[in-house]
Amino acid sequence: MDEHTLNLRPPVWLPITVVVIAGLAFIAGKHVEVRGYQPLQISVDGDGRVSAAPDIAQLSFGIQTGRQKTAQAAMEKLRKDMEAIITAVKAAGIDAKDIRTESLWLNPAYDWVDGRQVPQGFEASQSLRVKVRNLDTIGKVLSDATAAGANQVGDVSFTIDDPEELRTQARNEAIAKAKAKASALAAQLGKSLGKLKAYNEGSFGGPPVPMYEKAMMADGMGGGGGVPVPAGEQEVRLSVVLTYELR
16 A cells, blocks of 8 residues: 555544534424423403492591680690590590591791781691591581581591402402403414413502482581581402413
8 A cells, every 4th residue: 555645534433423413403402492482372451340338437627726825825725625526526436546636736826017927826726537437426426526616627538447358359350351351362363271371450449429318417517407428439449460371
């Protein structure tokens, strides 16, 4: 053999190495393909509404002293008048835990004379926030408070003390509507519902719906006839969004 002839035959291990690398590349490609697959999903909403008569009233009332010669005199008159009001409210059946101070202030009073500010003593005021659990006594509480000296009456609001049961009812209604909507949409797409992938909800209360036939009467206020205090109804609304896989 010519000593200058070159042997170009590949080594025995080279074909095996090429096959192994190609196989790994194929497997890796399939793995990436599976991981990147995202099944079709749909999101649907539903809402539920439940109404009920409120069982709690919040009353706001208090006393304003008018002008007194000194700050001490204004605060002393406020103290005596407020003690009388609180005593009357408790006698009307309100627990101490349901009576709280909403505001309290003491201010100097002035008149303007010939363009000058002239001091005219001091005024004090205090208002209470009272929770009434027996709605039939709203009229008596207001009447007794004004008879005891309350000369400031603010807002009267109604609410439901424990709305969680109403939220549960509204949630059940909202979920049922959303499920029905999801099933109908899946059928229209030629699919069926798969796994539930996400759930979101939000709730809010609607405004009171007046019901004057159930109005409470605040007898004795202002010396005239009874003042209607409609209890109305409270509406609890809750919306949900369900996200499903389709298969």
